[in-house]
Amino acid sequence: MEKRRLFSRDEMLRMNIETLKERGVSVDDIAGVAYAQQSKWTVEVSRQDCIESVEKILSLRDTFHILQLGAEIDRLTEENRIRQPLREILHTDLGLFGIDELFGLELAGLFGTIGKTNFGDIDVNKPAIIETLNTQGKDDEKVCHTFLDDIVGAIAAAASTRVAQIANENEARKDPRYKEIKLDFDL
Numbered sequence: 292m293e294k295r296r297l298f299s300r301d302e303m304l305r306m307n308i309e310t311l312k313e314r315g316v317s318v319d320d321i322a323g324v325a326y327a328q329q330s331k332w333t334v335e336v337s338r339q340d341c342i343e344s345v346e347k348i349l350s351l352r353d354t355f356h357i358l359q360l361g362a363e364i365d366r367l368t369e370e371n372r373i374r375q376p377l378r379e380i381l382h383t384d385l386g387l388f389g390i391d392e393l394f395g396l397e398l399a400g401l402f403g404t405i406g407k408t409n410f411g412d413i414d415v416n417k418p419a420i421i422e423t424l425n426t427q428g429k430d431d432e433k434v435c436h437t438f439l440d441d442i443v444g445a446i447a448a449a450a451s452t453r454v455a456q457i458a459n460e461n462e463a464r465k466d467p468r469y470k471e472i473k474l475d476f477d478l
Contacts, residue, residue, distance in 0.1 A: 300350040307349040310362050314439055315427075320420040321345045324447035327418055328409055329454045336454050344450035344457075348401075354446065357398050361391070361438030365428075368435040384428055384437045395441035395448075402452035409448035414441065421447075 298306070308318060322341040329336045348354055367373050368381040380388055392414065399410035417425050421444045428436035463469065 298355070300352075303352065303355040304346060304350040307355055307358050310358060311349075311443075314362055314365070314436070316420055316424070316439070316443055318342060318345050318349070321443055321447050321450065324413060324419050324421060324444070325450035325454065328413065328447060328451040333455055333458050335458065340454050340457070341450055344453040345446060347453065348446050348449045351401065353401055354398055354449075357394050358442050358446075361394050361442045365435045365438050368437070369433060381437045382432065382435055384425070384435075388437070391438045391441045394438055395445035398442060398445035399448040399452075402449045402456070405455065406449050406452040409451050410445050413444040413448050417444075 311317065311321075319342065322338060322345045325341040325345060326336065326338050329341070349358075364373070364381070368378055371378060373381060384391070395410050395414060396407055399406040413421060417440075421440050424436040424440035424443060427434045428440065464471075
């Protein structure tokens with residue numbers, strides 16, 4: 292069988308959803324965090340908007356690479372296949388490690404400064420599934436979510452930001468001076 296390096300957005304979405312499912316996370320879990328984050332600022336946001344945004348974020352190539360690598364590092368750590376002292380640093384999610392936050396910042400940064408700001412808020416407050424992953428990773432010696440909790444938080448932050456960007460775009464189009472220009476651009 293020929294090895295592949297490139298996948299379509301549909302394939303990356305499917306593989307990312309499967310990886311998340313294997314690690315105990317659903318699209319709906321992430322959408323719940325995105326909804327809670329954005330509904331503070333955007334009245335007309337819906338849970339469905341957030342689900343669609345999470346799926347869009349999960350179909351992006353950068354998200355695919357970050358999620359697959361982070362989940363694999365966590366898995367290898369659980370299987371004790373990472374050498375010491377790094378294994379203990381990852382198992383305990385050492386606060387001074389910071390590389391996991393870099394993964395999150397990079398992913399959330401796909402949606403600019405606001406994406407990063409949303410990620411910072413989610414990372415500090417650890418809502419819903421983020422808290423669950425963080426606690427499991429620290430309380431259960433057999434589980435490592437050092438990268439996953441930050442990646443899931445970043446996906447939620449990016450999805451929340453995407454929802455805001457779409458709402459702002461829709462509002463801008465209501466201006467009578469708006470003139471549509473056809474672009475091949477997909478938020």
